[in-house]
Amino acid sequence: MTQPSPPSVFAPELRKLRLARAARNFPAHDFLHRKVAEDALDRLETVQKRFERALFHGPGAPLLAEILTEKADVGEVTIAGESAAFLKALGTDAPVEARANALPFADKSFDLVVSLMSLHAEDDLPGALVEMRRVLEPDGLFIASFPAERTLSNLRQALRDAEAAVTGGVSPRVAPFVATKDAGGLLQRAGFALPVVDVQPVTVRYRNPMTLLQDLRGMGETLALAKGSRALRRDVLGQALATLDGQETVFEIGVLTGWAPHPSQPKPLKPGSAKASLADAVRGMKGD
Template sequence: MTQTPLTDRTALNKNRQRALCAPVLFLHEIAAAEVEDRLSVVNKSFTAPAVVTGFPQFWHSRMPEAHIVSDDEVLTLDPGAHDLVVHALCLHWANDPVGQLIQARRALRPDGLLLVALFGGATLSELRSALAQAEAEISGGLSPRVLPMAEIRDLGGLMQRAGLTLPVADTLPLTTSYANPMALMRELRGMGESNAMSARRKTLSRRNVLLRACDIYAQAFGTADGRIPATFEMIFLTGWAPDASQPQPLRPGSASARLADALGAVERPLKD
């Protein structure tokens, strides 16, 4: 049986094209600054970078020397052509995230670096909760409205499954503020992050559901000044293409010194 993909790529591309009319790219600005910070502490110069992104104009402006490719299901990256691949705030839309990572790893030279920025599971938690409660109250059920996103505890394992070594995952929680939930939804359209799930409702949302969601959002999460917060969890993953020069784990039983000696401790055998 053929499984329906999570993301409707046609709808996603339409959302991104619409966003270019009045783009809201402050989260990409933050991601780009974080990428630059992380690269600045790597003791290595990169001469053949590539960037995978849904917003090529922005990332070309930040990394003009990089080869920019779309986050299509099949990445247009040549095997072994790059010493750095940045997957920039689009892996959360991938129907096959491990496949995307494998393709990026294959594009790396030995000891090349993959750096991924994506949204994590806490993103838009307030909006998700308000929409779910409103729809349950009014429609008696739920429809997919906010993309499910991965938790950081699962993402390091994805890097290893993709064949990358020395994987590291860390998170940057961000809280933004809006006049009301409708202002947040308008800004999501400007980000190109509107609902593009294959299982979404294909008709316009009922006005009473949206109005009720706005009320719930404001009541549950509103601040004293009448505004509402919105959480964006940005997760960063790094991993390296395997190379013989990298640190290797020791073979079990190959240690030449005892931990007790190094700590100056008295070793006592356990009783049977």
Template sequence: MQDAPLLFDRPALRLRRARAARDPALFIQEAVADEVQEELIEVNRTFTAPAVVTGWPTVWANRLPDATVVADDETLALEVGAHDLVIHHFALHWANDPVGQLVQARRALRPDGLLIATLFGGQTLQELRSALAEAESRIQGGLSPRVAPMGEIRDLGGLLQRAGFAMPVADGGAFNVSYTSALHLMRDLRGMGETNVMTARQRRATRADVLRLAAQIYHDSFADSDGRIPATFEVVTLTGWAPDDSQPKPLRPGSATHRLADVLGTDESKLDPTQD
């Protein structure tokens, strides 16, 4: 049986990142890395064997100088059970097998080790996607794959459970950035290494008239009173723990030793919604 086609062109992604490294625009990656560091402080645990999975090792060079840093390849170069912390930073949304990435991260963790994964969520670039779709539809009469599908926060949280993590949590927030024009936004996307590398993408340059119309639609639909346009970058943070016997476990159904009515100090019949 023939394998399903891969969603992302990983060699193209490596080339886009190499191009971006010459004139980077990593302000979101940097800001989220700062937030991850703050979250680690709140965890109040000393991590002695951290690892970072990322396409942007420079972001972590000064933040976790002793960490093992590996690329977000399909097979992660991490030793099984070698780490008490794995940070998967802004790479999971480009994975052809995101669950496989998380499973590998879990296997690299020691029992009760922590995973923190950051990635772009489903509301990212919603304004640009809308403008490009309308412009292309008007001029070319159809749409081409331009913006990678990004998961919604509920679905992304489910990935942690599928990968076998305990106490999974998915949290989201938005960075709202303003630009002079859509073309300035696109320049930053190149500097982030976040341009289109979908396998099904068009292999020729986008027509100039499509870009001009998209920029005009973007401005007309979203510009503020100063003429600047907003760009939404939704960032999802996933946290989970490698299973360990020391972790709290949910009680089995029927194992309660006290009645709810006794705890609340009320008559049990008043807790029955079928009673008037």
């Protein structure tokens, strides 16, 4: 018997529309995307390897292509994302419109895949990771950056408290984000070797909390859920923004790295194969 598909959380067409509308003024609000692109570049520059065919996916992809250096040693780059209109507006020639969980590329098409600011809007994150593993050739590198669980936690709480106080009920106002503690396991399940997960908090203090909402709109990151929320009342918004006045806003960026398996990669030691025990090492430290 076929199992029913889980209900959708996100609305891909609505997100695509939001991105396309944001493209015109995106450079005025791209600080977060630029930061993750710069971080991806820093990581690439430390890898002593030539990447012949790269896939950059997501709203941050054009920025990474723009700042690439020779030190990163990347050859042909394909740029893809949820909205071709958005990518074209940012100067990308012939972008590929594709969601992360349905990449229109053959197996082992790339030796580098970088996902920037798209995985957090996928219902099927495990499926998206499997897709990105599928298009990587052996010993290919995967890097992904996305907003993680603590992102906009103060905005979420302020809106929830204000709406409950004013109306007696609450609606979703901030999308759920990925829990980084689960990401390492998802990388392994998707077939990546040498998985690494780290978190980079980006803290911003806005003089006017309304600027935060303008940035989210300018990034194309306003709410795009499959099940719509009730219209946000002005008095609720006003009370929430008053709560946020003077607070810092945290964007927690999760970063995943992993490799498509290859025989040349280091292997973990088998249990019991160590030549010295942990107890001996601890005794030695105490004797120093």
